[in-house]
Amino acid sequence: MAIPNKVNSICCIGAGYVGGPTMAVIAQKCPHIRVTVVDINADRIAAWNDGDLENLPVYEPGLAEVVGEARGRNLFFTTQVEKAIQEAEMIFISVNTPTKMYGIGKGKAADLKYVELCARQIAKCANGDKIVVEKSTLPVRTAESVKRILEAEESNHSFAILSNPEFLAEGTAVKDLHRPDRMLIGGEQTEEGRRAINALVEVYANWIPRERLLTTKVWSSELSKLTANAFLAQRVSSINAISALCEKTGADVDEVANAIGTDSRIGSKFLKSSVGFGGSCFQKDILNLVYLCHHFGLPEVAEYWEQVVKMNDYQKHRFAKQVIDTLFNTVSGKKITFLGWAFKKDTNDTRESAAIYVAHELLQDQAEIHVYDPKVKEEQIISDIEYLLKNPSGYASSALPENWRELVVVYREPVMALKRAHAIAVLTEWDEFAEYDWQSVYKEMYKPAFVFDGRNILDGEQMRQIGFEYKGIGKGE
């Protein structure tokens, strides 16, 4: 046997936000390839297999249709990791790579224990030559470690390692997977490496134009992923930094963003000022980049990128502080309604959502936090607050009032969440928030009725006409 240059069977380890949707689209677009997604989390696998497509563990517009088309045909979800590895010619590693919370590199480096466990498991049970694809976001030169682990087991099998980072954004995952700007494949410049690259190119070429399939050295591919996220997050922090200046000077950040975005060298995307970026990756990937720069003796480069995260912490803190300052310097005993908890619209993912940090700061001041999010469940909201309590970071300290649990109320409908509120904070840009009957909301609130629009999705002028004390981000008065 040799490394194949065309594959008929794929296994993906990790059925999360990336593994699930990515493999569902591969299966949809390549009916001739058998795709098996495995996970050690049995509940997650059961949810992927749920007869009711509404219950899939990941909410993404259009995903249920894709899963519905391929599941049971050539797309399978199972906890039988070993069997799936043995049956596959190509194995994707799509497990989580969170920030390390212990030991050397604590708070910055990527924790690669899950990736290492996958490599060991593949090495242990491989029954032939395999192509191993890094889909998880990894520090540059991880492929080297993966290869060493795979080759440490004494067997006659060969392994080719590819780096194929994922660039999908949550909320638009299916669209991004169907029509990616590019698909990046890094591989070794050897005979085996080239065969492996070709095998993966052939998979994606089933629906992605060949000119969008970029092939590079492994190290370039690994580093490009961290760099892309760092650049994107940097744009958000840059416009958020300007939003603070707008508020002081009477400028309007959306007008500034529009004015600079029309310059084709700058471009208009990713210039939406907000309460701060969230999501599982921006912060962790930048911190990982910072760690790598220190590791390679580049402290000035490390400091440069770390500032992107610091500015984001500052933006979340600035928002919370503005709520407290505006409500006469205390929110104790006041009902603050949070519209949105997810880190962006059209996803049920809450990882690193700005809402969690703002809630913490307001709870420290003994506010009552009343939350409505169309897709996030109560257990998730409570566990997010508990997690930050155990792992304080940024401006969120560990000190919450002992009775904090009683201060957090979660609703399944917006009406009661908004009734008799002292203030409303928009934390996620769900479309439905802009469509509420704000006149009726106003009538039911305590006066003065404050609205803090952390996403600038409401019409400030109209809100003021209704009678609200409206504050947007970067909207100088």
Ligand code: NAD
């Ligand atoms: P996730 O936490 O949603 O999913 C990871 C899954 O891997 C979990 O279900 C976990 O149970 C499983 N897992 C861990 N170890 C395992 C093992 N040994 N065997 C089997 N299953 C195992 O994570 P995610 O959001 O899908 O992210 C995965 C990777 O993709 C990360 O490196 C992330 O940085 C990267 N990424 C994420 C996104 C995104 O939008 N979420 C986008 C691009 C890249």
Ligand code: UGA
């Ligand atoms: C981001 C990248 O966009 C993806 O390319 C990448 O694959 C992914 O991270 C990853 O590696 O996990 P994602 O975090 O899902 O995707 O969503 P984004 O649309 O990038 O938004 C991230 C955060 O920035 C959100 O909180 C969003 O509200 C915020 N944001 C984004 C702004 O505040 N302003 C903007 O102009 C854009």
